[in-house]
Amino acid sequence: MGIEISSLTVHGALDALSGGECSSEELVRDVVAEIAKRDAEVGAYVSVDEELALEQARAADAARSAGKCGRLLGVPIAIKDVLNVEGQSCTCGSKILEGYTSPYDATAIAKLRAEGAVFLGRANMDEFAMGSTTQNSAYKVTHNPWNLDCVPGGSSGGSAAAVAAGEAIAALGTDTGGSIRQPASFCGCVGLKPSYGRISRYGLVAFASSLDQIGPITKNVRDAALLCEVMSGVDKMDSSSMDEPIPQLAVDLPADLKGVTLGLPKEYFVDGMDDDVRRGVMAAVEKCRELGAEIKEVSLPHTKYAVSTYYIIATAEASANLARFDGVRYGKRAEGATDPIDMYGKTRAEGFGAEVKRRIILGTYVLSSGYYDAYYLSAQKVRTLIRQDFEKVFEDCDALLAPVTPSPAYRIGENLDDPLQMYLGDICTVTANLAGICGLSVPCAMTESGLPVGLQILGPAFKEENILKVGHAYEQARGDMPLPEILKR
Amino acid sequence: MVDEVDQDGIERIDVRYVANLARLYLDDSEVDTFQGQMEGIVEYVKQIGELDLSEIEPTSHARPIQNILREDVVSPGLDHELVMDNAPREKDGQFAVPQIIE
Numbered sequence: 001m002g003i004e005i006s007s008l009t010v011h012g013a014l015d016a017l018s019g020g021e022c023s024s025e026e027l028v029r030d031v032v033a034e035i036a037k038r039d040a041e042v043g044a045y046v047s048v049d050e051e052l053a054l055e056q057a058r059a060a061d062a063a064r065s066a067g068k069c070g071r072l073l074g075v076p077i078a079i080k081d082v083l084n085v086e087g088q089s090c091t092c093g094s095k096i097l098e099g100y101t102s103p104y105d106a107t108a109i110a111k112l113r114a115e116g117a118v119f120l121g122r123a124n125m126d127e128f129a130m131g132s133t134t135q136n137s138a139y140k141v142t143h144n145p146w147n148l149d150c151v152p153g154g155s156s157g158g159s160a161a162a163v164a165a166g167e168a169i170a171a172l173g174t175d176t177g178g179s180i181r182q183p184a185s186f187c188g189c190v191g192l193k194p195s196y197g198r199i200s201r202y203g204l205v206a207f208a209s210s211l212d213q214i215g216p217i218t219k220n221v222r223d224a225a226l227l228c229e230v231m232s233g234v235d236k237m238d239s240s241s242m243d244e245p246i247p248q249l250a251v252d253l254p255a256d257l258k259g260v261t262l263g264l265p266k267e268y269f270v271d272g273m274d275d276d277v278r279r280g281v282m283a284a285v286e287k288c289r290e291l292g293a294e295i296k297e298v299s300l301p302h303t304k305y306a307v308s309t310y311y312i313i314a315t316a317e318a319s320a321n322l323a324r325f326d327g328v329r330y331g332k333r334a335e336g337a338t339d340p341i342d343m344y345g346k347t348r349a350e351g352f353g354a355e356v357k358r359r360i361i362l363g364t365y366v367l368s369s370g371y372y373d374a375y376y377l378s379a380q381k382v383r384t385l386i387r388q389d390f391e392k393v394f395e396d397c398d399a400l401l402a403p404v405t406p407s408p409a410y411r412i413g414e415n416l417d418d419p420l421q422m423y424l425g426d427i428c429t430v431t432a433n434l435a436g437i438c439g440l441s442v443p444c445a446m447t448e449s450g451l452p453v454g455l456q457i458l459g460p461a462f463k464e465e466n467i468l469k470v471g472h473a474y475e476q477a478r479g480d481m482p483l484p485e486i487l488k489r
Numbered sequence: 490m491v492d493e494v495d496q497d498g499i500e501r502i503d504v505r506y507v508a509n510l511a512r513l514y515l516d517d518s519e520v521d522t523f524q525g526q527m528e529g530i531v532e533y534v535k536q537i538g539e540l541d542l543s544e545i546e547p548t549s550h551a552r553p554i555q556n557i558l559r560e561d562v563v564s565p566g567l568d569h570e571l572v573m574d575n576a577p578r579e580k581d582g583q584f585a586v587p588q589i590i591e
Contacts, residue, residue: 339587
């Protein structure tokens with residue numbers, strides 16, 4: 001049909017659909033053809049529901065012919081396998097949810113559906129979103145489309161790999177400690193973690209309820225803005241969703257940064273940081289200065305405690321949330337149990353992978369009698385200090401610029417048996433979740449070995465417009481990034 | 490809990506005991522693997538102990554929110570049959586589990 005799918009954005013697809021250049025059915029067939037061509041190597045999807053997607057696409061085409069419109073009418077999107085879509089599987093990358101069929105739509109999904117989006121399939125992820133590489137999936141390993149020997153990042157690695165490999169126009173991910181921004185950075189995509197409470201979590205299988213947020217992974221900032229705007233809003237099914245006005249995020253994105261003050265948190269430029277990452281991020285900072293932004297160095301002094309604080313709070317919440325997987329109401333149940341307690345122990349032993357077990361045990365430990373004050377309560381207090389650090393710098397900064405990760409994507413298998421080393425890589429991303437603020441990852445450079453580097457833009461809670469404006473202006477000034485070689489095959 | 494501190498000052502964690510609190514069976518090789526890993530992680534996160542937190546209020550939630558209340562009215566839940574389709578074992582429209590009481 002003459003449209004280049006691999007670099008097609010949501011806005012590009014909407015233009016093509018409304019201009020009659022293609023139908024949604026053709027678009028879905030083309031994307032499915034890309035998946036067939038490449039996903040055996042990339043492994044972005046746990047499952048693709050072609051029939052259901054085509055059915056939705058035909059309905060979108062009929063609606064368009066009838067003069068109806070929707071802000072995403074006919075656009076195919078990949079969904080991280082942790083969000084409930086009625087009638088589809090939702091494995092969370094875990095054997096314990098094998099065979100489960102969602103009886104309802106998550107609120108974010110319902111909002112996308114109401115605007116005519118088409119759901120392509122289920123994107124691979126670290127089990128229950130616990131991991132930074134997508135290697136913790138019980139189903140498959142996802143490969144980085146830029147270098148198949150490298151990880152795509154995680155936990156939303158399938159979503160980012162699908163977008164980078166031209167196997168989706170856009171995707172949804174979730175971010176508890178960086179799980180949207182880090183894979184977006186590793187795969188050369190745009191990833192937005194909205195403020196805590198911006199998007200309802202109803203229908204998102206919970207990992208750490210005070211940290212989890214749903215967000216988009218896209219090919220440009222404007223697409224991320226549109227998807228975020230569509231999914232936003234208070235929801236009676238999620239009492240932590242906030243009744244804040246939803247700005248028109250996708251319009252009114254200026255081309256320059258005059259009058260904008262951007263902070264450079266010195267603690268995020270850590271010792272041992274990769275040289276290519278540092279160079280790429282600093283070049284992006286210079287670009288923002290050229291666009292008219294005032295750049296000032298700032299300090300977030302409690303950053304060095306962020307990983308500890310995060311892993312205490314996140315595992316504590318996970319140990320409580322994952323208690324629901326007991327083999328009673330849904331998912332897997334182990335055979336041969338003599339009583340319910342035995343059934344729980346066996347089901348969970350068989351159903352969960354190593355990283356999930358590790359975090360359940362750690363979370364149970366920090367909450368247990370005699371340790372609660374030293375670990376969990378103390379971590380909640382440090383969380384206050386981290387939040388206050390941000391409040392202070394946002395008094396005179398509109399947004400902050402930082403790396404997303406200290407290094408680019410690494411090799412599959414690296415550090416797999418050293419969880420602490422793996423956790424330390426989350427230093428630049430966990431803070432936004434602890435403070436409830438918003439964050440954006442935008443591609444800014446390529447390393448010498450040909451891997452993407454992301455620029456992280458952090459903004460105050462419910463100021464998504466700040467980071468999207470900076471991201472968009474930077475993206476326009478930066479120009480086009482290269483595409484992965486795999487797309488040329 | 491039987492945890493103690495050994496002569497290197499490393500906190501010993503009874504991994505199997507904690508796993509049982511979480512209703513999670515482990516085999517011996519998992520206990521071996523997790524033992525060192527967990528102790529390494531706990532040793533690292535103890536760094537927060539160097540901060541003076543006596544005057545600091547805990548943050549349990551990223552945003553300051555109060556209780557969200559609604560009218561106590563009946564509203565439809567999920568379709569019973571759809572929910573039971575996911576049940577590992579069902580009897581008479583209810584979840585069946587191993588016998589609890591003799």
